[in-house]
Amino acid sequence: MPRLFLAYKLKTIKMRTVSFGMNISLDGYCDHTAFNPSEEVMDYFTEMMDGVDLFFFGRVMYQLMFPYWSDVARDQSGTAAENRFAQKFSAIDRVVVSRSLDSGDEKTRIIRSNPAEELLKLKQQPGKKISVDSVSMLPELISAGLIDEFKLIVHPGIVGKGRLLLEPGSLQEKLDLKLIDTIRFKSGSVALHYLKQ
Structure with a gap:
C-alpha cells in the first residue's frame, strides 16, 4: 500500500492507538534476557496493559514470551509481581507475523505477510490500544506512520551486543517525538513515554 495513501487514511479515520513498547539498555540494545526488572518495574508493565486488548508480535518476540x-x-x-504480570499478559489476544510459525494457542492468530497493511486494518477496528512488540518490524511500521506512541524502559546497564532498537539506515526519515511522561524507578530503570508529533 503506498505510503501517501496510508497517511491519508490515518488522518481521515478515527483509529485505535498503536503503542510500541520495549526494554532497552543504555547503549540501545533490546535483549530481554539481559535485564532483570525489579518488582516495581514489573508492576509498571502490568499497569501498561490496562488499556491494551491486542498484541502485535513478530515471531522472535512471540516465541520469547510464549509459552513462558x-x-x-x-x-x-x-x-x-511476575504472576500478576503473567495473568494479565497471557489473557490478551495476539497477532503474530510469521512465515515459519506453524501454530499458536487459542488466543493467537498468525498472519504470513504485509504487517503494515494488517496493522492498519486492526487500527480501524473497534477496541483498545494495540501493543506492538517487534524490533524487526519497527522500521516498516514507523515508515507507514502506524506507531502513535513509544514506551521505552531504559535499564541501567550497558550490554554491548544483541539487537539494536533500530539498525543504522533502517529509517528513511527522522521521526520527531514529544516526551509526555518520565518515571524513575528505585532500581535505576527509567520509563519514557513519547508521542509521535
Whole structure:
C-alpha cells in the first residue's frame, strides 16, 4: 500500500492507538534476557496493559514470551509481581507475523505477510490500544506512520551486543517525538513515554 495513501487514511479515520513498547539498555540494545526488572518495574508493565486488548508480535518476540508467560500464569511459578504480570499478559489476544510459525494457542492468530497493511486494518477496528512488540518490524511500521506512541524502559546497564532498537539506515526519515511522561524507578530503570508529533 503506498505510503501517501496510508497517511491519508490515518488522518481521515478515527483509529485505535498503536503503542510500541520495549526494554532497552543504555547503549540501545533490546535483549530481554539481559535485564532483570525489579518488582516495581514489573508492576509498571502490568499497569501498561490496562488499556491494551491486542498484541502485535513478530515471531522472535512471540516465541520469547510464549509459552513462558502463559506457563507462569498457569502455574503461578514466578514472584508475586511476575504472576500478576503473567495473568494479565497471557489473557490478551495476539497477532503474530510469521512465515515459519506453524501454530499458536487459542488466543493467537498468525498472519504470513504485509504487517503494515494488517496493522492498519486492526487500527480501524473497534477496541483498545494495540501493543506492538517487534524490533524487526519497527522500521516498516514507523515508515507507514502506524506507531502513535513509544514506551521505552531504559535499564541501567550497558550490554554491548544483541539487537539494536533500530539498525543504522533502517529509517528513511527522522521521526520527531514529544516526551509526555518520565518515571524513575528505585532500581535505576527509567520509563519514557513519547508521542509521535
